[in-house]
Amino acid sequence: MSPVAVSMCVCRGVPFSDLLLRARAAGWGLETLMRETGCGTGCGLCRPYLRRMLASGETTFHELLWEPPG
Numbered sequence: 001m002s003p004v005a006v007s008m009c010v011c012r013g014v015p016f017s018d019l020l021l022r023a024r025a026a027g028w029g030l031e032t033l034m035r036e037t038g039c040g041t042g043c044g045l046c047r048p049y050l051r052r053m054l055a056s057g058e059t060t061f062h063e064l065l066w067e068p069p070g
């Protein structure tokens with residue numbers, strides 16, 4: 001098993017599992033999730049994980065994901 005385990009937005013202190021529940025309940029896409037929770041708007045490092053979470057339903061990631069800021 002990879003030593004990497006990414007499971008939350010560290011800047012806001014919110015687990016991806018909570019964010020996925022809220023997003024699914026409200027039908028949020030990434031932009032709305034970011035606007036409503038602030039997650040992904042701090043350092044932005046969780047943004048690729050949020051994107052994949054919304055697409056796949058995963059809430060714990062064992063690899064490092066990166067995307068250019070913007």
Ligand code: FES
Nearest residue numbers: 010011042043046
């Ligand atoms: S970890 Fe989510 S914005 Fe920094």
